[in-house]
């Protein structure tokens with residue numbers, strides 16, 4: 351994160367005085383042309399033939415406190431109601447994502463995503479001790495295609511429909527280890543949620559729609575993802591489905607703001623990793639992973655010279671229903687830097 355800030359500030363200061371293109375002066379054709387309103391979901395995003403886009407996203411996800419179904423539980427509740435020797439108390443995840451998008455035609459854009467994760471989980475033991483485990487490294491690489499299937503204009507603006515397909519490669523580590531007070535100084539296998547990859551090939555499919563007018567943009571994206579095979583450790587990560595919706599509006603020549611909402615469903619892990627002891631800590635038990643989350647977010651976006659876009663977003667869960675016993679989601683903060691060539 352530290353290396354990113356000077357870069358970010360340098361770009362803002364260098365280009366903020368040179369802005370020529372801006373939100374309010376655009377005709378509808380130009381808005382579509384320059385892709386000013388980048389949707390918060392990159393999976394429903396296409397470019398003109400030959401265009402290359404590089405996007406860097408940084409996100410920080412915080413989970414804090416335990417819960418079961420819709421109820422928050424204190425550490426005291428966990429040790430009273432369950433037999434686990436250890437409970438997680440909080441987790442922080444920092445993710446750096448690099449997306450490369452290249453449009454082979456006006457309808458079809460290919461995308462490659464690389465990401466690096468650093469996770470830190472805080473724990474408390476039944477005896478009152480505290481400890482932290484960490485893992486970090488590159489995650490599963492995604493190769494995707496975004497395709498516009500339909501487009502039409504009415505008197506207000508331009509409507510587009512998209513399909514999305516991805517293949518995720520099992521490049522992320524599923525053997526991440528760390529020491530704990532119970533491991534006697536040795537390295538032990540970390541639980542499912544602290545692993546960097548899925549260990550499986552995964553497929554992801556999506557359907558999206560958006561509408562662009564001279565002043566605003568809104569859209570929705572529905573997505574489903576699942577593992578195609580069991581990994582070498584003997585399990586298959588949970589399938590996921592999500593629905594994202596957003597609204598973005600221009601507030602000045604180069605400034606826009608947006609609101610978004612998402613619903614996420616996650617199923618169960620199938621099979622199990624025999625290196626983990628599910629009686630020791632809730633995270634080692636595969637039954638403590640699925641759930642449903644509803645989140646609301648807000649974002650701001652700043653356009654620089656029609657080429658760069660910098661943005662920031664924050665989202666909070668408004669409802670969560672957790673399978674078994676797990677950490678409750680608290681917040682997600684994201685910084686975005688996009689360059690279109």
Ligand SMILES: [Cu+2]
Nearest residue numbers: 395397403451
């Ligand atoms: Cu793009």
